[in-house]
Amino acid sequence: MNLQTKQYLDKLVETYETADFIKDDPIQFPHRYKDKKDIEIAGFLASIFAYGKREVFIKKLDILFKKMSQKPYEFIINFDENSDILDDFDYRFSVGTDIKQIVLILMALYTSGNSLESLFKYGWKQTGSVEGMLKTSVDYFYARVSLPVTKGFYHLLPDPAKKSACKRLNMFLRWMVRDGKVDLGIWNFIPKSELLIPMDVHVAKVSRVLSLLNKKQNNMSAVLELTEKLREFDSLDPVKYDFAMFGYGVNN
Numbered sequence: 001m002n003l004q005t006k007q008y009l010d011k012l013v014e015t016y017e018t019a020d021f022i023k024d025d026p027i028q029f030p031h032r033y034k035d036k037k038d039i040e041i042a043g044f045l046a047s048i049f050a051y052g053k054r055e056v057f058i059k060k061l062d063i064l065f066k067k068m069s070q071k072p073y074e075f076i077i078n079f080d081e082n083s084d085i086l087d088d089f090d091y092r093f094s095v096g097t098d099i100k101q102i103v104l105i106l107m108a109l110y111t112s113g114n115s116l117e118s119l120f121k122y123g124w125k126q127t128g129s130v131e132g133m134l135k136t137s138v139d140y141f142y143a144r145v146s147l148p149v150t151k152g153f154y155h156l157l158p159d160p161a162k163k164s165a166c167k168r169l170n171m172f173l174r175w176m177v178r179d180g181k182v183d184l185g186i187w188n189f190i191p192k193s194e195l196l197i198p199m200d201v202h203v204a205k206v207s208r209v210l211s212l213l214n215k216k217q218n219n220m221s222a223v224l225e226l227t228e229k230l231r232e233f234d235s236l237d238p239v240k241y242d243f244a245m246f247g248y249g250v251n252n
Contacts, residue, residue, distance in 0.1 A: 005210060006233045012247035013240050021182050021243070026050040027175055029061060032070070036186055040116045040176060041072040041106065043184070047172035048102075048156040049091055051200075060091045064099070076106045094152030101147045102156065108144065120173075121189045130196050131220060134169050135160040163219045170223070171198035174239050182243070195239040197227045203245045210248070 022028050030043035045064065049057050067085055068075035081104060087096040109119060123136030138157050145153070158164040178192050179185025197203065199218060203226075207213035212229045215222040230238035 002211075005212070009210075009233060009241055009244040012244035012251075016247040016250070017180060017182055017240065017243040019181050024054070025182075026054075026058060026061065027182060027184075028058075029065060030175060030184060033072075035073065036117075037073040037110070037115060038071070039184060039186055041076055041110075043172055043175050044106075044116055045072065045102075047168045047175065049094075050168050050171065052092055057091065060089075064089060073110070076103060077110050079103050079107050092152070093150070093155045095150055097147050098149050098153035098156065101145060101149050101153055102141070104146070105141050105144045109140075117176075117187055117189075120176075120187070124190050130170070130173070130190075130194060131160055133190075134166050138169075160220065163221065165199045165218055165220055165223050166196075167198045167200045167203075170196045170239075171242075174198060174242060178237070178239065180240075191236075192239065193231075193236050195227075196223050197230060197239055197245075198242055199223045199226065202249055203242070206245045206248045 022031055026046040026049075027043070029046035030039045033039045033042055042065070046061055049061055049064075051057065065072070067089065081100075086100045086103065089096045089099055106116075109115065119140055120133055120137050123133035124130075126136055127133055138160060141157050142154075142159075158166060158169075160166055160169075173190075173195055175183050176187040177183075177185065177190055177195055199207075199222060201218060204213060204218045204222065207226050213222060213226045215225050227238055230241045234240060
């Protein structure tokens with residue numbers, strides 16, 4: 001372990017894992033709520049749209065939450081399949097039909113007495129790994145597609161079986177499982193030591209600059225390599241270094 005790199009990253013975590021981080025990050029959306037169901041639904045929706053330019057997708061999410069009257073759980077369980085409220089909503093690859101399909105699947109999940117927490121918990125218990133849990137959860141959505149969705153639906157929920165880095169889903173898990181000044185920590189069925197680093201192009205680039213990542217492709221294999229390296233720095237909470245990667249980018 002490179003002690004100098006660890007000390008540097010720990011300092012970045014200390015600097016950037018603060019409440020001030022929330023206001024400019026998509027995690028601001030679940031932070032608006034107190035009820036667990038609202039938090040996890042808001043977090044799920046905010047995370048799957050968190051790609052591209054931050055200021056652009058946050059504006060889009062503001063529009064989406066306004067359409068939901070700022071009440072995600074109530075909107076989900078009372079959604080009318082014949083409603084046109086989502087028809088004009090789009091973001092990059094995804095159109096209204098894609099988000100409508102996600103809402104309908106969430107509606108079926110919650111009205112059956114289950115939740116996103118119970119879905120992910122089932123995947124964890126069945127497989128014992130984060131990769132397996134993500135595949136189980138994504139497969140749940142894939143198996144319930146009933147509308148003529150576009151490729152945008154599958155972009156929002158990438159297939160872990162195709163070795164995707166699953167950055168946004170891993171970020172969602174970070175929000176739900178970790179506690180602290182930024183993350184919400186409302187799920188406790190999985191230890192935070194098992195979480196995987198949310199890897200996008202930025203995190204991958206920073207990791208290679210810091211000699212934390214050797215693999216050339218930004219896929220699940222790279223996520224596992226980087227997370228294992230970060231566990232050398234903190235075996236109980238390796239994903240806290242997501243804040244350090246952000247901070248390094250800001251500083252450099």
